[in-house]
Amino acid sequence: MDRMHRRTFMGQSAAGLGVFGLGTTMARIARADEEPLYKISLAEWSLHKAINGGEREHLDFARDAKQEFGIDAVEYVNQFFMDKAEDQAYIAEMKKRADDHGVHSLLIMIDREGRLGDPDANERQKAVENHYKWVNAAKSLGCHSIRVNAASSGSYEDQQKWAAEGLRKLSEFAGEHGLNVIVENHGGLSSNGEWLASVIRRVDLPNCGTLPDFGNFRVAEGNWYDRYQGVKELMPFAKAVSAKSHSFDEHGNETQTDYERMMKIVLGAGYHGYVGIEYEGSELSEPEGILATKRLLEHVREKFS
Helix, strand or coil: CCHHHHHHHHHHCCHHHCCCCCCHHHHCCCCCCCCCCCEEEEEHHHHHHHHHCCCCCHHHHHHHHHHHHCCCEEEEEHHHHCCCCCCHHHHHHHHHHHHHCCCEEEEEECCCCCCCECCCHHHHHHHHHHCHHHHHHHHHHCCCEEEECCCECCCHHHHHHHHHHHHHHHHHHHHHCCCEEEEECCCHHHHCHHHHHHHHHHHCCCCEEEECECCCCEEECCEECCHHHHHHHHHHHECCEEEEECCECCCCCECCCCHHHHHHHHHHCCCCCEEEEEECCCCCCHHHHHHHHHHHHHHHHHHHC
């Protein structure tokens, strides 16, 4: 566990202190070495239109993050190299390109590998095993985590049980490789903060945590969970944070999420790790949206410091 992760883990134990105020109280939680309250990373999904459209290459993502956006930490998306997880030469090339540009590879976001909370035991086990190759790839890249989904079906309680079972099995495997398994609120009951927090508590392994996303709280059609409450419930288990953005007003504020309010919750939980930009809007181009989100995160960080 590196220095940043030790600090994040220790900080999480202070979650019970509640939300910090502004001014000297917030500044007091900065480290003695004057590191920032949080660092900024870039989620590859922010460029999904350009990558899927052939305008950008996945292998250039780390370079683009550093040279175009001034960001030195990245979060990969497996959909952009779906058939390369076991291609050691390809993974080595990804690592080399990141290293060449001084970019940290933080995690891989995993989708389309089955439901870890599938009601069918065989399908659930298959989904667990489908993730093994991504654990190995993440390990080779130097990541600290893979991000997974806790998809299931059935009653509230049954989904808790099945999701926890699948996550525990995968987390045990990942733990043998020194990696975390982190769950994003990503639709269905996983977008219910209380439900997902209860699943993580049920797994009860130190390397199984959460990746709270500021915007993914749509439980079902017409049913949205309160995003601030959800993030507050998920932060005690957070090993990464996703700053979802869509559109901005004339003052540079995100129109759907109050970033100052949200980052008070994040910092109030004792979290000082990376906050990942995940722009999904259409009013700005992907590069413009990334930079707008970055400016907002920097503005909030400066204000709180």
